[in-house]
Amino acid sequence: MPTKKFPFDYFSYGFSSCNAIPAKELSQFNSSDEEILQLANSDKLVFIVSAFFPEDYSFFSQGRVFLDEIVAPFSRKNYYREIVVRLKAMTREYRESKYLTKSDVRFFANSRLPEKFLGLSSGLGFIGKNSLLIHPDCGSKFLIGGFILPNDEDLDDYLFNGEILDSMCGDCTICSEVCPAAAISSASGFDRQRCFQNSIVEERALSLEEIVSRDRFIYGCMFCQDSCPYNINASPAPVLFDIEKGAIPKIDIVDILSLGDSAVNYLEKLLKGTNLGMSWMSKKALLQSILIYSINVTSYLNNEKIKHINRAENEYIEILTQMVFAYKHSKFDLLRETATKLENYYEFVKKSN
Ligand code: B12
């Protein structure tokens, strides 16, 4: 992997590739994004880097289902914290070497800026059918980070002078075929609401297909990336900093479900400070995901500790259980009946809120 020593030794900070673009040039891509337009009015330089995340698929502990094991690998660890630590360290080094002040250099990751667009317009990669930025040699398993810096001729070597890349997916449709949430379609593109990475962000009614498809992870997923040919030969970058902070507790989901009505409060407290503790992650939606998962995984239905929740005590769970049963056994009359029940239930909940 080529690396330049000055001014950024980005590789030793764990970044795999980097490119820069003068902010002014961003406007040529006709972005309607407010943040981009503001940036394009400045005399700054935007410097984009990519940070790989290593894979971590641990196997299920036999016979039991633990919370941390049914969260997708990417979401078990806080790679965002990791990239921020790296960006901060690089910013400090650059500022000191150039005698700049704090306000001269900004860094960003998972910010309000459209980061895939910045990656694309700086030539770092193309946008794939899975909607992610894909580096032709390094694949898509990376996070995007960047810096906004004063223009500086020492950075000229990093400037991207080529054409922005058109999609290199060609006829491939692998990601749309493997996506369990049917979130990727050749005709209509990427449906962010359906993506499992969105499953605990919003509290919403799920369709039957969505319910039945949630039998692998309660939050997040990597299928569209794991199966992408561009990721097959990509190698992970070194992990230089601590990504163990915020680990999700190893707790049997039966112990969560057996709490019944107090499970949401329990999750709120249990997950504070962990990777599932972010304020934008709804604990109600998380509980819904855990329930659906446990209903889909049939052996859990017979667990004595949670049997009572699967009975009439909670109408919602009762309906979901019936629907999944009907769907799996092709009992279409029952399916229609329960689908109507679910609709009525949602109406009832809407009215009573
Ligand atoms: C909201 C969000 C989500 C949502 C919606 C994602 C989506 N694809 O829309 C959810 C929760 C579903 C999600 C999921 C994931 N996310 Co997310 N997410 C974001 C976030 C915070 C904002 C994205 C957004 O809505 N921006 C606003 C819209 C308007 O911009 P945009 O989506 O970037 O689209 C622009 C460009 O793509 C551009 N564009 C597209 N095609 C073309 C073509 C041409 C020719 C041109 C000129 C422009 C252009 O135009 C669009 C408008 O400006 C970004 C961080 C960020 N600040 O960008 C991370 C981000 C996109 N996510 C990221 C990741 C890693 C993921 C997951 C892989 C996590 C996981 N499960 O492992 C999944 C991937 C699912 C998937 N297949 O996309 C990374 C993507 C890295 C990469 N290689 O692309 C980002 C960039 C975070 C980061 N800093 O690294 N995410």
Ligand code: SF4
């Ligand atoms: S992350 Fe999973 S659910 Fe989301 S688009 Fe990719 S394969 Fe589909």
Ligand code: SF4
């Ligand atoms: S799996 Fe195929 S279609 Fe999907 S992003 Fe990768 S190359 Fe493109």
